[in-house]
Amino acid sequence: MVGIVTWGSYIPKYRIKAEDIAKAWGSNPEQIKSGLMITEKSLPGIDEDTITIAVEAARNAVRAARIDPKSIGAVYIGSESHPYAVKPTGTVVAEALNMGNKYTTADFEFACKAGTAAIQVSMAMVRSGMAEYALAGGCDTAQASPGDPLEYTAAAGGAVFLIGLENVSAEINHTVSYTSDTPDFWRKKYEKYPAHGGAFTGQPAYYRHVIAATSMLMEKANTSSADYDYAIFHQPNGKFPTRVAKILGFKKEQIQPGLVVSKIGNTYSGSSILGLCAVLDIAKPGDRILLTSYGSGAGSDSFDITVTDKIFYAREKNRTVESYIQDKIYVDYTKYLKNTGNLR
Amino acid sequence: MTVPKIWRKIPEMYNLKGRICPECNSYFFPPREFCTKCGNEKMEDYFFQGIGKIISFTIIRTPVSDPENENMDIAARNIPYVLAIIELAEGPRLTAQVVDCRKEDVEIGKDVEMVFRKIMEKGEKGVIQYGYKFRLA
Known part of the structure; x- marks a missing residue:
């Protein structure tokens, strides 16, 4: 039956507290924290983008599966922050996984649900026999205009799933x-x-x-x-x-x-x-x-x-979301602006 | 760096593709056409595991000069940053940035692992080069 063979997650290490964003704009942090139910958010390192996030998550998924990367026939990464408007994220991810050249890819975009759309298409690919395995992911370095309420939530991270018919967890x-x-x-x-x-x-x-x-x-x-x-x-x-x-x-x-x-x-x-x-x-x-x-x-x-x-086999060589959540470095608002490309 | 050169270096930048000498088991990174230890000319490709340790490091406070932003080094936007000589588990040494850590946590002898990051951009409109950097393991 079709399903998730393994999964890989990744959250960049950097965090900013809601208080620090509120301080920059003279807002009441307690009101924001209780209203949005957010205490802090992740942000990318200055050298991270959707592609690097997808690569780390995909490497986690493939390592957990212990399969030959060349047996993956399709890569679909969903994002609203693909680094290029023209040139696929998927080719860089596939190359970084050493997948060879016998695969198909295209980038997905549908706001916050491009990752699940990629899972559905990957299910169809493996069910139809067009691919033995397919990689489906959703990764983003979300943008928010400085001062917009979105700034408290727009974060960075992603997950990639290895979809297949056999040995599904x-x-x-x-x-x-x-x-x-x-x-x-x-x-x-x-x-x-x-x-x-x-x-x-x-x-x-x-x-x-x-x-x-x-x-x-x-x-x-x-x-x-x-x-x-x-x-x-x-x-x-x-x-x-x-x-x-x-x-x-x-x-x-x-x-x-x-x-x-x-x-x-x-x-x-x-x-x-x-x-x-x-x-x-x-x-x-x-x-x-x-x-x-x-x-x-x-x-x-x-x-x-x-x-x-x-599920136990899939977890053996994997890294948990909780371990990424715990592994963090706090930054101030200036550093946040720098890392997100708002201050150059 | 020109676009063709960025493209040619993809296997070594993305996956630490080097060479191994099947005669004397010597590892090479970057890849070499023949073995400098025994002279063998039939080398085989080898993908390094991406783990190693810090042999030495420095803190870069003055970035490489790039007045026209032609080859924007991503790290240069984030000085000071850590640049280290890393000895891979298989033996060869390379120079790479150590990221995602407090500078005071970096020490000689500490274990590191490879991460995939943006290296540089060819101007605002140019291609992005991706490749290896390291983080504390």
């Missing part, structure tokens, strides 16, 4: 998508920072799509919220996924292990799937996981996943 039982033309958040060509519709990003955008996709999935799988050991929802901040989980009937214990946003921020294309990695780091065979991403523009992909006994 997590079977993907079902996946569905709910998509519409909803302009809640966008960045136009040649613009450095994204723009958004403020409160419009909530009800008609995030909540509508996440609730619809998750409900469709549970109907298809004939399940209810009680059937899942873990649930992960896209986490642009701490508030949205906590609220949507409650609306859909999930308990705090089900969402807590995959809720990484309060410590690292919103890693955009990496956001919900880093939550999935954090759950796979601790899940037991037989555990059932629900994952729903959300990408502005807008759409949600929802997945019903069952962990297999291969």
